[in-house]
Amino acid sequence: MTTTREEAQPQPPVRRRWRSIGPGIVVAATGVGAGDLVATTVAGSRFGYTLVWAAVVGCLIKISLAEATGRWHLATGRTIFDGWRSLGRWTVWYFGIYIVVWGFVYGGTAMTASALPLASLFPDTFALSTWGILCGLIGLVFVWLNRYAVIEKIMMVLIGVMFVVVVGIAVRVAPDTGALIAGMAPTLPDGSMVYTLGLIGGVGGTITLAAYGYWVNAKGWNGPGWIAMMRLDNRVAYLTTGIFVVAMLIIGAELLHATDVALTSGDRGLLDLGNVLEDRFGAATSTIFLIGFFAASFSSLIGVWHGVSLLFADFVARQRAGDGDPEAGTTEKVTRGERERSLPFRAYLLWLTFPPMGLLFLDRPIQLILAYGVLGAFFMPFLAITLLWMLNTDRAPREWRNGPLSNAMLALSALLFVVLCVHEVVELPW
Template identity: 60%
Template sequence: MSNTDSKPGGTWRHIGPGIVVAATGVGAGDLVATLIAGSRFGFALLWAAIIGCIVKIALSEGSARYHLATGSTILTGWQSLGRWTGWYFGIYVVIWGFIYGATAMSATALPLAALFPVLPLTGWAILVGLAGFAFVFFNRYERLESVVKVLVGIMFVVIVGLAIIVAPSLPQVLKGLALVLPEGSLFYTLGLIGGVGGTVTTAAYGYWVQAKGWEGTGWLRVMRIDNALAYVLTGVFVVAMLIVGAELLYSAGIALQGSASGLLDLSSVLEERLGQPVAIAFLIGFAATAFSSVLGVWHGMSLFFTDWYGQFFDRPAVDGPVESTLPFRAYAAWLTFPPMALLFFERPFLLAVLYGAFGALFMPFLAITLLMLLNRRDLPPEARNGWLANAVLAGSALLFVVLAGQQMVEIFA
């Protein structure tokens, strides 16, 4: 790794896993939540979206730091805390995958059904799932990173470009940095902080770091730059959608409903105000956003599950590409085929609520276990938590406990 910094731009040549994290973490659900927040409260919750990105930087950086410092994985660390962690994660990841698979497929199908109405929404959702499964079945991390970079480029150009077109003056946007809670905004505030940038996929970052070939604490600096870039991109996307929601909807008194179909409602507004080409470009950008999340989750969470399976059932280490193993392909199939049954109920909002609740149940677990693992004396000094990391992780743990409680009240209500 010493030659990484020896040439101008050397560090930037290695950037990649963070882009995959950004693409995976910013799914249709994040964009819908941000768009709805903008449509209801204008720029007032901009600060919450930014705090959400900062929190996720700490969580994904901590997970990857443990990978680099120990040469093992975050699951190895969890196992050292007790076998209960393996039970918790195993049960969680099976239920989460079933719900997320249906959510991701239906969300990605929405813009495709609008652009190409030759198939119903359920038909497009099934094709999306099959495409994600086929991609991870036949490809490795290197191909995933290349494809995701293209999709992120489309996302950036379309969504940020749209925000620039409709953006107000900078001082007006910056008013959203004031820490205020408009009446009725607590639910959306917690959702922005907790949901922006992904949930369980933040812990998958360490696996992509390993797939990239980074090993040892010598890669900490590169990893931190890469991870920070991921959430800068995430923050840009989220702020862009907040601007779109605030300018096109809040200012006109239009409040979107709490479902992924809200993005299609926005495309109608765009067509009316800015013309059909802009509306079509928006749907393309939405499709790229959602499908990049499908590819990232299908790959990253299958890596995660494979590691859990090997450790929990004491299987020998894999010799060769992980993507060709049975546990990897079995979990990719689990994300794809059983959730298709949920697509026929055509209840995308219920799926979004269930997904949000299960995502909230993982985040306190991740934050608390990172606090326990990254303060150990057997870690290299440069890999241990400092006071700032401990403060952010502790605050995150408290925040996500509150969010999990709020989400469970929501789902049972």
């Protein structure tokens, strides 16, 4: 494998590494959306502090998955989709179907989640559907006109707002420190299995974890010399996510568990939480929370609009390059920003934005929900298993293959996500 001048760039000195952190924050912020906030809060409301350990385990698993993805990109000089292609044509068919269906349904979901807090903050302005359309269009224009460097900066601002708001409210509700520490001991209260698995597997990213390597490359990190920087970036990001998730559990435990308040299912449950905060602390606190709600939702929208479009653009580029020898990768060299200006990238941006707008006005058809649920349930096991496969064979340089700890964490991830997948499929409204 040849090494270009850009690939040979050394990582920054230690004193500058902290200022270089970014791609991990982007992937973590994208993965924590409104649905994750609801799931975490509901877990806290039902079981108090007893599932804090599950949130910590979930972050460790996401660290392992994102680290493996980033290591693949940096150690091999090939993208994760290039690696998937080396495993057989079945990966191409699966991913192609998945990314089209997922993008259509997620586009509507992301626009609705971003619209909900705005419609609540400004109730006498636009309808919910209009707010959703505006959020989608703003996301489209922003990603269309800007490159990764600007995307990263706005994502850092959004996750900063989200973090300060949620952690600030968690501190204000006065957590029970003793119960919080006790919650680090693994326990499974009656009826908590589904919530435990959801906390471990659901918070902090799905398909966006696969986009991490593309963001790493877009940052200008290329070659094995950047692996140490990538690992620091990844760990800091998911430590931040862990604190954030624990803060949401605290809010659920203190505001809802003790008072036996139930949230509405779905993203609208956060509006219920805003009402609870208003009753207890006043309108100002509720408004601040809704701003944090918007930051979480819109950061996910921006992240997906950019990151999954990069995945799709790479998918199209590999298909155009032809089959050849998939294990040899491709000789195509993509300069920074080139993929973001490509036609496939912009076509998928349009796909995420305009067709899903119809879902803002109509109930989603049951057939689409079923397809989305089945394909989505299979993606995380697919990611974990294929990373195990690719990083334990000669597809990766020997010195950068998985060690025992990485293999153990990825195997645990694969097992967990298979269990979640089976549960998701069984629970679908067949």
